[in-house]
Amino acid sequence: MKKRIQLAFDFSWTHVETQWRMPGSWLDRQHPNIGMFEEIARVAERGGLDMIFFGDSTGIPSTWKDSIEDAVSYGVAWPRFEMSPWITAMSRVTHHLGFGLTYASTFMHPFYTARLLNSLDHITNGRIAFNVITSQRKADYANYGYDELVDHNERYERLEEFIDVCRRLWDSVAPDAFVWDRKTGLVADPAKVKAINHVGKFFKVKGPLSVVPSPQVNPVIIQAGGSPRGTRAAAHVADHVFGLTKSIPLMQQQRSDLDNALVAEARDPQKVGILWSSRAIVGETEDEARALRETMIADVPQEAVGAWLSHNTGYDMSLLPPRFSLKELNERIVAANASPVGFVSLLAKQHGETAEIDRDEFFQYALRASTGYNITFAGTAAKLADQMEEMFEATGSRGGFMLSIAPGAPRAIMLNIVDQLVPELRRRGRYRTTYEGKTLRDNLAE
Numbered sequence: 001m002k003k004r005i006q007l008a009f010d011f012s013w014t015h016v017e018t019q020w021r022m023p024g025s026w027l028d029r030q031h032p033n034i035g036m037f038e039e040i041a042r043v044a045e046r047g048g049l050d051m052i053f054f055g056d057s058t059g060i061p062s063t064w065k066d067s068i069e070d071a072v073s074y075g076v077a078w079p080r081f082e083m084s085p086w087i088t089a090m091s092r093v094t095h096h097l098g099f100g101l102t103y104a105s106t107f108m109h110p111f112y113t114a115r116l117l118n119s120l121d122h123i124t125n126g127r128i129a130f131n132v133i134t135s136q137r138k139a140d141y142a143n144y145g146y147d148e149l150v151d152h153n154e155r156y157e158r159l160e161e162f163i164d165v166c167r168r169l170w171d172s173v174a175p176d177a178f179v180w181d182r183k184t185g186l187v188a189d190p191a192k193v194k195a196i197n198h199v200g201k202f203f204k205v206k207g208p209l210s211v212v213p214s215p216q217v218n219p220v221i222i223q224a225g226g227s228p229r230g231t232r233a234a235a236h237v238a239d240h241v242f243g244l245t246k247s248i249p250l251m252q253q254q255r256s257d258l259d260n261a262l263v264a265e266a267r268d269p270q271k272v273g274i275l276w277s278s279r280a281i282v283g284e285t286e287d288e289a290r291a292l293r294e295t296m297i298a299d300v301p302q303e304a305v306g307a308w309l310s311h312n313t314g315y316d317m318s319l320l321p322p323r324f325s326l327k328e329l330n331e332r333i334v335a336a337n338a339s340p341v342g343f344v345s346l347l348a349k350q351h352g353e354t355a356e357i358d359r360d361e362f363f364q365y366a367l368r369a370s371t372g373y374n375i376t377f378a379g380t381a382a383k384l385a386d387q388m389e390e391m392f393e394a395t396g397s398r399g400g401f402m403l404s405i406a407p408g409a410p411r412a413i414m415l416n417i418v419d420q421l422v423p424e425l426r427r428r429g430r431y432r433t434t435y436e437g438k439t440l441r442d443n444l445a446e
Helices: 034-046 069-074 084-091 110-123 138-142 152-170 228-237 248-264 286-297 302-313 326-335 343-351 359-370 381-394 411-427 440-444
Strands: 006-010 051-054 098-104 128-133 220-223 240-244 273-282 323-325 356-358 376-379 399-404
Touching: 006 273, 006 411, 034 051, 034 084, 034 411, 051 128, 069 302, 084 098, 084 110, 098 110, 098 220, 098 440, 110 128, 110 152, 128 152, 152 228, 220 228, 220 440, 228 248, 240 248, 240 399, 248 273, 248 381, 273 286, 273 381, 273 411, 286 376, 302 343, 302 359, 323 326, 323 359, 326 343, 343 359, 356 359, 376 381, 381 399, 381 411
Parallel strands: 006 051, 006 399, 051 098, 098 128, 128 220, 220 240, 240 273, 273 376, 273 399
Antiparallel strands: 323 356
16 A cells, blocks of 8 residues: 655745735735635645644844845735634634644743643644744844844754643643542542643743643644754654755655654654645646746845845845855854755755855845745646655655645635645545544544
8 A cells, every 4th residue: 555645735924925916816905814714724624635834933034134124025924923813713614624833932931832732722623733943033033032043052952842841731631630520529630630840941830731631632743953953853852844845865865864863762763754845836737837837936026035035044145245155155144043954055065065156146046945936846737746756755755745835826726736636646545535533643644
């Protein structure tokens, strides 16, 4: 029996989005519209998807030219909302679809977060995933009282302790603690409700959590660490890992690095999948799909690209000289405590660590990254299924794909995935025909 591919829709506003400008898009001056999100959820469940995922950052990009002006003008990584209320609404019109919610352990407290996610897991009847991030964006830090980014390694230390505390809190009330005995008046067994008395480097939490255990008890944990330190953190905390689609050799290397880190944590690598961040444009013909893909990079101003890239690297790209070394640029990014394995690092691997590049060429590569063009599958359903199967098998046949769709993109983008690509994957025995589990954790384990 072939191993099944997992699929999720990523509706984060993460790139320099252009699809909202296309005919048939959902967006108007009243965006956002709760009806739009409810319809997205219904369509995703009709397609049998595992979940809808919402990434997050809380600041409007401001690193480029030390200003939010271009990000505001061109909709770069904004607007972005606190998605927990919206997820509640979407859960009421679905029965099986999961929902991924993002918070930064750098800014949040584990007691509040554990309590919030417990409630959401109850409301959704066991369909919540928690994507825990550290944040490397200066605009986010500025909103929480920081002047500079926290040290890269320290961010991951805090993340590990954060999740350890959350899990102890979720387990602090036993699943059978509540009795609700009408005759005696006993609500819960005190022997099954325990304080955690945690005292660590970053948090001091007494506990227990003041709630009824939720259907999953522990929500599914997703983490996207790709640096060596981030990979170790993912191996420590994650049920599933979020990875960026790139060349197959680089994806295989990430899978191998994660497997080694999981073994070091005494965990089974076969049980931890990677969901590769991608985009999919399905057309009746190759030409139709490719033409739609080209619209993603049409008429995108360099200011929008610069705002996105500066936001995600922690370095003001408006200061770039006419020609420069990729190695030197990445060293500056690392020195600023941003991610050492982002866009510039990947570009250096393609061109060579010591390669030089001119500013215009650099921004052409950045255009494709900032719009998601470089991670977009475009073609017929059969062609896309071929590509996805190849990547899935090459990376260990564990996990699947997180298909990013711009909020408000034309309905056809999503409908073609559900009505053309999903049936093709099912025909090949690669995708579920029905939900078999009761919770998101169950369905991700199929």
